[in-house]
Amino acid sequence: MSENKNYQHPDIQDPENDELEIDWMEILRKIIAIRKTLYKAAGVGLVLGIIIALSIPKQYTVTVTLSPEMNGDKANGGLASLASSFLGGGASSNSPDALNATLAPDIVASTPFILELFNTRVQTLDGELDTTLVAYLDEQKSPWWGYIKAAPGMAIGAIKSLFSEETESVPTEINPFQLTQKEAAKVGELRKSVTADVDLKTAMTTITVTLQDPKVTAIVADSVVAKLQQYIIDYRIKKAKEDCAYLEQLYKERQQEYYDAQSKYAHYFDTNRNIAFQSVRAEQERLQNDMNLAYQVYSQVAQQLQVARAKIQEEKPVFAVVEPASIPLQPSETSRKMILIGIVFLAICSTGAWKLLGQPYWNNILFNMKVKG
Incomplete structure (x- = not known):
């Protein structure tokens, strides 16, 4: 007769299941036993949560979305190419642009760009404050623990000011190469904002x-x-402007050369009009050739100048503002209710963990120390 190996006596239970059931029941009984302590922890967490939630200043977020012009092939449709074709020149080729849309985060986070924002005129919603952005940063509120953190530095600065007789001169302009500690702190604050x-x-x-x-x-x-x-536009047209300025100067020089050659030829022709010597005709022909050559160079430079002027407009990127800036109606940070609930939940969990796990373990350590002592 074969023995059923799966049979188990009804009085004998699986030790793993029994241990798991006993553990959960034991935890439940312990939680019920310390419920008054948990109520107190919830009350403390509620008070602490209210204090923290009211201490955190409201913050508002504005998001603007831009769609920059993609770098396409402008060889056949650009203004510079159009001007070149009308003036008899060849089609211009575009080199890859060193500044593309992916550099926008680096540009916005750069110190020179942030320093340019310092003098931006701002006005609060209630109209009580109308000042520059760098002055407004001093008016922003901080949580009370921020003042506690900054207290040692403020105390050291106050002590130094008592012993220093010389007054510091206020610089008219900010030097990006050497920022003061206060300027660097404001740059870091704006870089985060x-x-x-x-x-x-x-x-x-x-x-x-x-x-x-x-x-x-x-x-x-x-x-x-x-x-x-404006930063991207200035960068994109910088090379075109430099080329245009160079051609402007070259155009004036070649124009003056042509005018001088024309004046010499006209003066010589008027002076020797009735003279039939071969040497006079040779000199007259030479001056006429010089005048024609100067005109050809002058005309060619004029064509290049027109192309360069058209290229400045062609190189300007176009930005489509998909989502413009608007005054937000609601704060953007985590709501005070969520902060309150989170702190109460953290207080209950930490208290329960200490009472259920930490305190017995600590008592066991103290008991062993007394036994060994």
Whole structure:
């Protein structure tokens, strides 16, 4: 008769299942036993959460989306090529641009770009403050623990000011090469508040600005977009402007050379009109050839100058503002309710973990130390 190996006596239970059931029941009983402590922890967490939630200043976020012009083939449709074709020149070829949309985050985060934002005029929503952005940063509120963190530095600065007799001169301009500690702190603060992100697939550029006043945030976001566009435009047309300035100077020089040659030929022709010597005719022919050559060079430079002037307009990128800046109506940070719930939950969990796990383990350590002592 074969023995059923799967048979188990009803009085004998699986030790693993029994241990798991006992553990859960034991944890439940311990939780019920310390429920008063958990209630107290919830009350403390509630009070602490209210204090922290009210201490964190509101912040507002404005997002602007730009769609820059993609670098396409302008060899056949550009203004410079059109002017060149009308003037008899060949089609110009475009070299790859060194500044593309992917560099927008680096441009916005650069120190010179941020320093240009310092003098931006801003105005709060209530109209009580109308000043520059760098002055507004001093008016932003900080949590109370921020003042505690900054207290040692403020105390050291106050002590130094007592012993220093010389007054520091206020610089009229900020030197990007050598920033003061206060200037560097404001640059770092703005670098966190103003960010840019680029979608590599669509080349869409997103500018995000986060500050404590909704109107100031919208003004700064609009200023960042305008300065970024101007920065890229200036970079794109810089080479074209340099070429145009060089051709302008060359055009004036060749024009003067042509006028001089024309004047010499006219003066010599008028002076020796009735003289039939061969030497006079030879000199007259030479002066006429010099005048024609000067005119050819002058005319060629004039054509190149027209092409260069058209190229300045052609090189200007076009930005389509998909989502413009607008004053936000609601703050953007985590709501105070969520902060309150999170702190209460953390207080209950930490208290329960200490009572259930930490305190027995600590008591066991103390007991072993007493036994060994």
